[in-house]
Amino acid sequence: MRVYITSVFVDDQAKAKAFYTEVLGFKVKHDIPVGEYSWLSLVAADQEDGPEVLLEPAAHPAVGPYRAALKADGIPATSFAVDDVQAEFERLGSLGVEFTQEPMDAGPVMVATFDDTCGNLIQISSYKA
Template identity: 55%
Template structure:
């Protein structure tokens, strides 16, 4: 068994697409307009055949309260691994990304948390998870 897809729930798929591709640097894998909406996935340019991140509409009634509670408690919706958190933090700040937690080292892990502008906090991390 392996993970091939995961998702983040977003307020606006077009805004999310602009953020995840234009700011974070992911690339579009699928952008399919279906009868019931849009299936939109992005991947890392370093692993174009790797795990796909679906930018899924947050239209389920439970999505709003769930994501609001995570944000209120400072809990990231998901995490991305980077080689160098400090360098990635500086690159993303230059691109206008807002961080709610700057790079912080705990044990062997360094992490920072950003606001994806679509209703989620996202953690970037390097090192071994604590």
């Protein structure tokens, strides 16, 4: 068994697509219209056959309270691996990304958390050398 796809609920798929591709650096794998929304999945730019992140519409009534509770408690919706949390923190900060948690030591990893502008907190992490 392996990870194929995971969802991140977003308020606006077009806004999320722009943020996740232009700022975070993901690449669109699928953008297939399905009614008023799209099957919009992304992959790491250097892993076109790797796991996909589905930017899923947050229209279901259960999603709003769930995401609001996570965000209020400072809990990330998901975590993305990076090579160097400090370097990525600086790169994203220079692009205007708002961090809710600056890089911190969390045992074997460094982590930081930012607001994805689409209703979620996202954590980045890297293992320490």
